Amino acid sequence: xxxxxxxxxxxxxxxxxxxxxxxxxxxxxxxxxxxxxxxxxxxxxxxxxxxxxxxxxxxxxxxxxxxxxxxxxxxxxxxxxxxxxxxxxxxxxxxxxxxxxxxxxxxxxxxxxxxxxxxxxxxxxxxxxxxxxxxxxxxxxxxxxxxxxxxxxxxxxxxxxxxxxxxxxxxxxxxxxxxxxxxxxxxxxxxxxxxxxxxxxxxxxxxxxxxxxxxxxxxxxxxxxxxxxxxxxxxxxxxxxxxxxxxxxxxxxxxxxxxxxxxxxxxxxxxxxxxxxxxxxxxxxxxxxxxxxxxxxxxxxxxxxxxxxxxxxxxxxxxxxxxxxxxxxxxxxxxxxxxxxxxxxxxxxxxxxxxxxxxxxxxxxxxxxxxxx
Numbered sequence: 001x002x003x004x005x006x007x008x009x010x011x012x013x014x015x016x017x018x019x020x021x022x023x024x025x026x027x028x029x030x031x032x033x034x035x036x037x038x039x040x041x042x043x044x045x046x047x048x049x050x051x052x053x054x055x056x057x058x059x060x061x062x063x064x065x066x067x068x069x070x071x072x073x074x075x076x077x078x079x080x081x082x083x084x085x086x087x088x089x090x091x092x093x094x095x096x097x098x099x100x101x102x103x104x105x106x107x108x109x110x111x112x113x114x115x116x117x118x119x120x121x122x123x124x125x126x127x128x129x130x131x132x133x134x135x136x137x138x139x140x141x142x143x144x145x146x147x148x149x150x151x152x153x154x155x156x157x158x159x160x161x162x163x164x165x166x167x168x169x170x171x172x173x174x175x176x177x178x179x180x181x182x183x184x185x186x187x188x189x190x191x192x193x194x195x196x197x198x199x200x201x202x203x204x205x206x207x208x209x210x211x212x213x214x215x216x217x218x219x220x221x222x223x224x225x226x227x228x229x230x231x232x233x234x235x236x237x238x239x240x241x242x243x244x245x246x247x248x249x250x251x252x253x254x255x256x257x258x259x260x261x262x263x264x265x266x267x268x269x270x271x272x273x274x275x276x277x278x279x280x281x282x283x284x285x286x287x288x289x290x291x292x293x294x295x296x297x298x299x300x301x302x303x304x305x306x307x308x309x310x311x312x313x314x315x316x317x318x319x320x321x322x323x324x325x326x327x328x329x330x331x332x333x334x335x336x337x338x339x340x341x342x343x344x345x346x347x348x349x350x351x352x353x354x355x356x357x358x359x360x361x362x363x364x365x366x367x368x369x370x371x372x373x
Contacts, residue, residue: 023091026064027098029080037081038063042074042091050077069093073115073181080105088123090115090181118182122173129166133159167195171204179209184218191224198232201225231335233355237262237346240331242296242321245308250294252350255319258290259369260346261362263318264337266298267310272341275358276314282363283318289370290348296331297322298340345369 025040036058041050056065058080070091078087078098085105089096096112110116136159143152170190174183187205190196202225205213212218230238237260241251252262263279265272283293295316299307301324311320323329329337335344345354345365354365366372 022095023067023070023093024065025067025078025096025098027062027100029058029061029063029100029102031102032058032061032080032083032100034059038065039079039081040065040067040076041079042076067091075181075185078105078108088119090119092116115180115182118173118177118180119185122182122186125166125169129162132162136162163195174204175207178207179212181212181215181218183208184212184215184221188217188221191221191228198225198228199234202229228336231344231352233352235352237344237350237352238334240334242323242331244319244321245304245311250319250321252294255292255294256346256350257292258348259286259292259366260350261291261293261366262335262344262346263293263295264298264332264335264340264342265295266340267303267306268299269340273310273314275341276316278359279362280315280317282366285363286366286370286372287317289372291366291370293318295320296329297324298326298329298332298337299324300326 027038029036029038034057037055038058039052039055041052044051054065054067056063070093074091076089076091078089078100079085080100083102083105087098087100087105087108087110089098089110090113092113092115094113094116096110096116099109101108110120136155140152140155140159143149143155170186174186177183183204187201190201190204191198205218205222205225208218213222229235237252239252241249244250252260261279265276267273279293283291295311295318297307297320299322304324307320307322307324310316321331323331327337335342341356341358343356343358343362344352345357345362347353347369353369357365
């Protein structure tokens with residue numbers, strides 16, 4: 001099950017604050033002894049871990065801390081000495097109140113400021129959705145063990161409806177809160193879920209207020225959206241040029257056919273090697289009808305011999321290119337490759353019409369594009 005809450009995404013968010021009423025925190029901490037330290041941390045650099053910015057002691061099961069007025073809000077964290085976990089909140093120039101639960105910091109309550117209210121609404125939705133999905137999965141397991149196919153189908157449909165509602169909720173939250181950095185957080189979660197078209201997320205991002213887009217995390221998200229939308233389904237495949245085994249430069253535009261497959265692979269990649277015979281059969285069946293394939297290898301530096309040996313052993317008859325730079329392969333970087341095998345299927349105009357198809361699914365798509373169904 002994909003995590004609906006991308007904590008790694010949460011930990012990077014920082015945007016401009018729109019309020020100017022001072023920044024202070026106070027809270028109750030029932031059951032926590034005097035002298036335990038309360039630490040407040042926030043992100044100073046989007047690529048680094050949170051850094052502690054201030055601290056105070058618990059006294060009479062309470063704590064209070066006045067912090068300097070801030071120009072920019074950050075997603076922040078409250079931790080208590082000796083306790084696991086943290087409390088996620090948003091630093092705002094507003095009084096922020098905490099009710100700390102000793103046995104579960106993450107269940108603690110935060111009140112104060114519009115941003116924290118929006119964050120609470122979003123987190124509550126995620127918790128409830130995750131709870132329902134978890135319950136449904138347990139019921140599915142029972143139905144599977146009892147071989148109750150009817151009940152299993154009902155539960156699967158219910159989960160699908162939950163996921164659809166979650167998607168609608170996320171999009172609604174972003175549209176209704178264009179000036180909130182919680183919207184940036186939601187868009188990051190949407191990216192991490194891999195369940196939304198990149199171009200749809202990009203359009204939602206465009207609708208955010210300009211002030212929100214000035215944050216470091218928003219700019220980072222914008223760059224990621226630009227990279228991924230360039231190779232999203234419906235986009236024209238970016239051209240590239242790379243060396244062939246013979247040392248000559250070959251570009252995508254040089255070999256494009258009625259249907260073109262860009263195949264990212266490597267000699268060291270076992271799933272790639274297992275799939276190669278299937279691709280060979282497809283190539284032999286459809287090459288004369290307009291199919292072209294260009295393999296882009298992510299083999300390691302100084303291992304050209306292994307690349308060439310794999311081409312020979314697997315009897316790969318199509319075009320091959322590689323800079324032999326492993327995961328730093330420029331073409332792989334250009335296409336956002338994070339795992340292989342990976343494929344991009346292009347129509348006659350060079351538009352990406354499908355991605356990461358294998359076996360019969362790959363052949364069916366090629367046959368469809370060539371009118372061979």
